Amino acid sequence: MLVRFWGTRGSIPVAMTSAEVKRKLVTALVAAAGRGLDTPGKARAFVEQELDFSVSHTFGGNSSCVQIETGGPDYVLCDLGSGARVFGNNVLATGGPSGHRFHVFMSHLHWDHIMGFPFFMPAYLPGNHVRIYGCHDTLEEAFRRQNAAPSFPVDFSRMNAQIEFIRLEPERDYDLAGLRVRAKRQHHGGDSYGYRLEYDGKVVVYSTDSEHKQDDPEEVKAFVEFFREADLVIFDAQYSLADAVSVKEDWGHSSNVVGVEMCQLARAQRLCLYHHEPIFDDERIATLLAETRRLEEITRGDHRVEVQAAYDGLEITL
Amino acid sequence: MELVSKRFADTAVLFPQGRIDHATAEQFKAALAPYLATAAGRDPVVIDMTGVEYISSVGLRVLMLASKQAKAQGCALAVCGLQAVVREIFEISRFNLVLQVFPSLREALAALSTEALAAFGAA
Numbered sequence: 001m002l003v004r005f006w007g008t009r010g011s012i013p014v015a016m017t018s019a020e021v022k023r024k025l026v027t028a029l030v031a032a033a034g035r036g037l038d039t040p041g042k043a044r045a046f047v048e049q050e051l052d053f054s055v056s057h058t059f060g061g062n063s064s065c066v067q068i069e070t071g072g073p074d075y076v077l078c079d080l081g082s083g084a085r086v087f088g089n090n091v092l093a094t095g096g097p098s099g100h101r102f103h104v105f106m107s108h109l110h111w112d113h114i115m116g117f118p119f120f121m122p123a124y125l126p127g128n129h130v131r132i133y134g135c136h137d138t139l140e141e142a143f144r145r146q147n148a149a150p151s152f153p154v155d156f157s158r159m160n161a162q163i164e165f166i167r168l169e170p171e172r173d174y175d176l177a178g179l180r181v182r183a184k185r186q187h188h189g190g191d192s193y194g195y196r197l198e199y200d201g202k203v204v205v206y207s208t209d210s211e212h213k214q215d216d217p218e219e220v221k222a223f224v225e226f227f228r229e230a231d232l233v234i235f236d237a238q239y240s241l242a243d244a245v246s247v248k249e250d251w252g253h254s255s256n257v258v259g260v261e262m263c264q265l266a267r268a269q270r271l272c273l274y275h276h277e278p279i280f281d282d283e284r285i286a287t288l289l290a291e292t293r294r295l296e297e298i299t300r301g302d303h304r305v306e307v308q309a310a311y312d313g314l315e316i317t318l
Numbered sequence: 319m320e321l322v323s324k325r326f327a328d329t330a331v332l333f334p335q336g337r338i339d340h341a342t343a344e345q346f347k348a349a350l351a352p353y354l355a356t357a358a359g360r361d362p363v364v365i366d367m368t369g370v371e372y373i374s375s376v377g378l379r380v381l382m383l384a385s386k387q388a389k390a391q392g393c394a395l396a397v398c399g400l401q402a403v404v405r406e407i408f409e410i411s412r413f414n415l416v417l418q419v420f421p422s423l424r425e426a427l428a429a430l431s432t433e434a435l436a437a438f439g440a441a
Binding site for chain 2: 214215217220240241242243245246255256257258261265291292294295298299
């Protein structure tokens, strides 16, 4: 199983500013001084091996979209944020214009999670098949509405792929696209749903836009079971814990601290920080990652949780 | 969780012990409640964490609720004496930015009440 991240930013897509690009260049050039990087190969090796990730890369700015690859013929996605535009273009570039089938599991219907669909080119091309699964009764309405005037110039009816909307019930197992799939309701404005996706003995939990009320033992227990021994937990860590329990309480997001605790309790293998705060630049997310790894280390019992931060383009093989 | 307390002049100082986690946070909350209830007279409250070896998110939330209640009642609440691990947890969770945190009880009392500091010095 391979998990590929096409969009990892929370709430709204963002782009790196020219000031940030300049800052990275200055840092890299100073670090490279006197290193004799006079060939592309030497320069590339330096960039890849010696520069910090936040200098040599970016965490990216597309909103939520994650691909689950099982080796089967169909494409499987979680959410259709702006990252879906890049994914769709990649499918067309590598696989041709038609004959594709997509299965999409929707966490919820807030704008940042559906906004990629009007730009999802495979949906406009006949011969493709898009199956969109979700637990909200407004699933189809939300997609049709964002493609309608005055919000968008191309109406949903002009999408020529076969598009289906399939309602799922939470807390029930389904066999879809070769995966065992189970949804769970989460605290978020208008509700969101996490997905536990199992394939060939591997488990991915996609849990974004989810606020965890840690003072409710039954809820903690239920989520620990949902995360139980997952190989990968993709976790909404948009806020600091202090913000999440004070000024941003009931805003529907969680923190790195709760992510570590839940994965420790569930004995999950890997925690991937996701739905990054849009005001955070690359350095800030890198710091968040370093702090989260440190937290995992100083609070570790007999089980180690590997901590990563998602970025647009990240691939995790399970 | 039993909470040992001491009083220095107008200030109540509480001394939680051990781990404050999912198993003990409710006890911690219940143990704090009487002191916050009597803090309505605007007496400061200091939670000396010297004996706390670990605090989880749910324990931190108890502190946040206590801080909110204290603020609503017009009294000051501070924590002090964080062990190294707990101090790191405060920093990573950003609780060091939203609660009054002092290195030692003496420094907490110095910031909150000159009478309490004098009483602590005389003790």
